[in-house]
Amino acid sequence: MKILSVKKVQKIFGSGETAVTAVDDVSFEVKAREILLIMGPSGSGKTTLLSMIGGLLTPTVGSITINGTDITKVSRKQLAKIRLHEIGFVFQSFNLLQNLSGMENVQYVGELAGQASAVAKQKARELLIKLHLENRMHALPAQLSGGQQQRVSIARALMNDPRMILADEPTGNLDSRSGHEVMMLFHNIAKEENRSVIIVSHDQRIKDISDRTLWIEDGRVHTAPPEPQTLVRDPVCGMRLDPRYTPFAKMKNGREYKFCSKDCLEKFIPEK
């Protein structure tokens, strides 16, 4: 069953001589139970594409159909409704409200969608238990590890039972173990719960769980990604990385080190 259909989408920022084509003639479909990974260099247009799918940006040309509704043709109000009910968002920096507990951060999304407080509370509790946060649900974000915060944000994304999850660099701030846990969660969300999962990332590991990779460069889709260069190793967690596409790097003693995440970069202590 088709959940998402992107047809001949183009996005141009600015006009006249300063116009920039960020996304150019992109078409693809995503079915239920499918995990699509979107990869490409920085500035290639992948986040712009994801923002359009999530209804945060309107394409200049083309259509985006979610569950049968073309979201480029609906009113602002209808779009907000689709965003709330059909799409769950997961971000690199978690985006949790710091003064609310994990439980409250999940619960409010249900209340915004019109659920009674007690119903939303029960649903939030069930989701957090399912994501193994039963002992931490009343903790504040500052009291949780990065991996735990990302699990809260995944629970929040699932709160209104959306057909589609959009994740922008969901492992970018996590060490390799937490990153792996988060990937397995996405896998289950798609395969066991019948949802579509679309992930924008430079993290090569996500290929292991994705069904397809869409490679974007200069705003256009290329069917096959270029052959990887010699992979380098993250000196902290040992993960293998394509040196061209990881934004986390540090020069030390004349040598450049690459990292899978901000977390690994911060933990790095070079050998003397």
Place this chain on the structure above:
Amino acid sequence: MPIELQSIIKTYRMGSENFNALDGITATIKDGEFIAIMGPSGSGKSTLANIIGGLDTPSSGKIFVNKEDISRAWDRALSHYRNKKVGFVFQTFNLQPHYTALENVMLPLIFSKVRLRARKKKAVACLEAVGLGDRMKHKPGELSGGQRQRVSIARSLANNPEIIIADEPTGNLDSKRSTEIIALLKKLREEKNITLIIITHDMNIAHQADRVIYIQDGKIKKAR
């Protein structure tokens, strides 16, 4: 609300060793005062701000807010303090990109038992107070960095806080926007008699504060 910190220690476990992020902080902040907290990265500034704001609890020591000890407050009392008395502003704005400015400001009011219409009215007033009356229907992606920080300041005002804690509020802004944001925070502080606590690396901001608390290795190095 006066705040009194007595011998605050916060210990984290790093591998097999214990590490004191805060190592015996004693200080008093007067009602309505503007305090800048400075210090190198990793010195404990943000941990201190989180503890003052009730986002975290100390391992030992006491914090009196309005003569009430919040370091021993149980969850419900602490959450009441955090949600009714304190407003937080963060360097990265921490806004939800798929909601409008108005919805972002309304979010924290969900748990305040205020009806929807009243929540909206309050959020509109807060956005007007930060000069964004004409940008309420915009999403964060459609706003500049300075405007996004104004939205997050409006959100911090929604519960009528008595204390605003801003952690590097200008860290992602150019110098013109920084000046505007600090001017706005100072204006709100004067109008509403709010205690303002800003964590910053910026000497220009520190110079405008009533007092500066300088922290190094979890201890107060000096205070002006």
